[in-house]
Amino acid sequence: STALAERLGHVKWFELLNNFFNDITEPILDTHGEIYQYVGDEIIVHWNTINGLKDNNCLHCFFEISERIKALDNKYQAEYGVTPRFKAAIHCGNVTVGEIGKIKKDIVFTGDVLNTTARIQELCNEYKVDLLVSQEVMERLTDTKEFSVKPEGSIELRGKQTPVSIFTIDRITIVNEVIAMP
Secondary structure (H helix, E strand, O other), X not given: OHHHHHHHOHXXXXXXXXXXXXXXXXXXXXXXXXXXXXXOOEEEEEOOHHHHHHHHHHHHHHHHHHHHHXXXXXXXXXXXXXXXXXXXXEOOOOOEEEEEOOOOOEEEEEOHHHHHHHHHHHHHHHHOOOEEEEHHHHOOOOOOOOEEEEEEXXXXXXXXXXXXXXXXXXXXXXXXXXXXXX
16 A cells, blocks of 8 residues: 555545545444554454354455455546445454543554554455454354355464464355356
């Protein structure tokens, strides 16, 4: 995103980010996710365990966002000359939530799960994929038949002593075969 921000200029870059974040809000809400925080050009979405795992909402969120942005390709191309691309990681675990700060107060989530998720997301470029999911999430999902799941192995993440197993996830597209007779 650095090169794109430089090319667009800071005002147009801000407009692109704002449009993108607005456009992906509906798929997040549709999958019962909540927006925790915007961090530069990133958005942190969270679910409680029940909502995130129910109907594979945490996975569907990613694919619904992808479909939404693809459907808005012409809009983004006309306005910015580019369609946003994004990568994501999904991990689960406990967080501590609380108010922090003396002068500027904020509600923050802290815990290893946030750092681990960020480290997993950093691997998307290395694996040339847009979505990586941890084994902790995969073990809790009940039905993944509609997805192609590829184990990538146990990975040592920066700052972590225990390796984390990760998986590449794609949505399976079923194409009905049509035979036409003249």
